[in-house]
Amino acid sequence: MTEDLQYVGGNYPVHDVAQKVTGELVYGSDFSVPGMLHAKLILSTIPHGVVKRIDTSRAEALPGVIKVFSHENAPMDGFSRARIHPGQDMSFYDETLFSEHVRFVGDRVAAVVATSRATAEKAAALVEIEYEELPAVLTVDEALAPDAPAIHDGGNLLFEHEIEKGERPDLEGAVVVSSCVSTPRIHHAALEPHVCVAQGHSTGGMTVWTTSQGVYAARTVIAELLGLEYHRVRVIKLPMGGSFGGKTEYIIEPVCAFLAHATRRAVKLLLDREECMIATMVRPATRTTVRTACTPDGRLLDFGAASTLDSGGFAASTPDYSIHMCKKVTKIYRVPHYRHEGRVVYTNTPVGGAARGWGAPEMIAASEVHMDRVAAALRLDPVELRLKNMVEPHDTDLVTGLPLGDARVRECLERGSVAFDWAARRARPAGRGRIRRGVGVAAGAHKNGMYGAFPEASNASLKMNEDGTFVLNASLHDTGCGVVTTMRVIVAEVLGVHPDLVAAGEADTATTPFDYGTYGSRVTYVVGECARIVAEKVKDRLLTAAADLLQEPVERLGVADGAVHVRDDRERAIAYRDIARLSQMRHVPSIAASTTYYAVSNPASYSVQFAEVEVDCATGLVAVTDFLAVADVGRAINRGMVEAQYQGAVQMGIGYALYEHLDVDEKGRAGVDGFKNYHIVNAPDMPDVQVLLVEHEGDDGPFGAKSVGEIATVPTAAAVVNAVNNALGTELGDLPLTPERIIAALHGEEVAACSSC
């Protein structure tokens, strides 16, 4: 492993940290344009029905109201909020800007545009809407019932898929274990609400400023809905207060763009917290049954899973999301035979879609809780059982057929067990009093981009300024975890300059080259490698220019500290700024390069996590008292932020395991409307999360780096649930493990398996 890296592996704050701590940074919600109007959405108050009449007269009579828009005066073409490129398969055009047929409480019915936010809100309350109610189906079971009302033409079974790989071995004498785990809908809970500003120009074109994870795709969706050529729609990414997948898809951008286009004005659409919770997107609820067969000594012979995913009122990305649930287990375990069937079902509930981990936290909750059941059935230690079955580096993923790369999941588990003192802690009695203690472990896997399923590539340009500083031009979408810094460090390492001498901006369809955006754990692995390669190209040009000036062959030259030097005579050095200026006199006006990088692999990223919990048997409350996350990151480009991102991911996973859920009542209304009744883990309830990095450079990312942001949260919930079950001797599998569920289990009440889905 290369150990002489100068900048890679250091600890760097996010690029805009100074503006963030001073309050100077203009986020999407702070952004404004002169003369800007404000929009307020009007959402369906019923779960299923048809809008019969909309009376906007009182609202439009209010001074300051520009217009009210609904299905009556907006385009009604279907669009896909999840489509990344126009030719994409698996795009479901089942959504319109405003619904006439409303499909959940929170569905968009209308929008008021007014001169101020207060006026828009006041006017929204004056719009009268009359519905014809239709029977609603609020669970997947109701939706799949033979006589269920159809939410969309074609019925409620949106998508079905099945995969079977490998050969089923002889199962005679095998130990068969079955389990069922359900996972809840959750709110992404980015602290900044969804926001978009769009300006309709008198020329007919428009500019859209948004806190999105992919401006190029947003542009195609907006342009097509408005009948505009793509080049008339400029989409600019603004600083954003978190996403966690919730801002991956195009939900409010098309609406805001339409309002601006229709009024030929600038319009800001800023949602409130309740709207973010019910009217944007949730992590979809799932239910997965797993049935495995293994040898009495604990070798997996057969792994079968059946999952059902609740898509809510629209498809969004859920079919693809469900398919990805099938691609997790065989990244972790060697299984001779794997079978998985999935169903995706429409219901009259908030829309499910992209969320950090894209099916992995859901599937890993099911499979890793299951693995603990297998361990119990075989009287094996959970770590021992997992070690018996884990893949080795350079295995092939049975399901995808892709190489797993330098897969270090086994090393994560082995090193983590030692660091966590697993054996001793697991051997400690849970206690018999009010407070019971337990430990749990879980392994997770995720991907590195979309290679294998998608034309995975990225573009970047890099130029050197005449003073020896650099500007990287790539379509970066920083959700807040340091993408820009990562790219600066990569370029800096190649060119031998401090990262602060490398500038990098964020995506703007008018000025930055095409890129898909921050999806699929692709940014460091694919965009980062693209940045490394373009930096290598610029370095070649620098060396060529320097070779002429130094009268030395390129092979004898090296770069360090912002200068090109002669390797065996390091005194002979010429600073980049002097190379630039002298080269300009020699008719080399700019030392720059552009490149397109096509991904060549898609290895697995891994995390193995260990949780210690204390359960209060009187209250059913669980305290996570210690937590270790071990991460196969390949290489940490920015060590400090990798650790910090892991710590945050564990916060999200603990919430998924213990607290967070967005259920609907019998009338289809969400039981939550803000953080007062949607609990995310706060500072007193979070343990100090320890992070242990497993580094190597066996894969194709920049300097060996692999993905971090999504995998970090993948096994967290499973580790916590396993720890609670260890503490209580229970088989809880319906997430979250609320106090009610824990108390019911302790009282020996029959808890319906997978009741919540």
Place this chain on the structure above:
Amino acid sequence: MQLVLTVNGTTYEVEARPTARLLDVLRDQLGLTGTKEGCAEGECGACTVIVDGRAVDSCMMLAVQARGKEILTVEGLAQDGELDVLQQKFVEYGAVQCGYCTPGMLMSAKALLMGNPVPSEQDIRVALAGNLCRCTGYTAIVAAVKAASGQDTRPLMEMPVEPGELAAEAVTDPDTLAAACGIVEAETGQPPGGPCSSGGSSEMLGFHSAPEGGE
């Protein structure tokens, strides 16, 4: 209605609706958008400001209730361009990711340290209980507040370099430069200016605090 507010040491006269929240006046009328809105119900803490020494959710306080009081927002933490020690430690400890909770976290922490200069870890966690963060898991934030109170905890992030600070680092050897200038002169038939006319490596010119395309 007419209101007189003292914000970050400056007195403002504003015309505000009686129902206006302190948050609205700060953001919309005074342009102090560092104070964020995350929930509008006093749960997330993104809008925290300090009013007469106490941390307050500015979404839960009417502007009129702040009349005549001393209000401190995130914009008022740095003095004469010098970051407050809390801001400094938030940078050094990697306590900032998306940063949307950061202003509120800073103000809650500031209020804590104003009353309790050396808080325990539990004091810090409780003081920040009303400030939600989805990015960090709080570890780095708690460490930063500890460090700001003089209790160092763990290794630091590298501080961003001040603009211009790196300018002189890259060195050109004078003999090498002279030879290179000679090559250019021979090629172009003209005596080159710039670095060649100053008799040594050029000074870093035109390096501004806002990198091109970067901010």
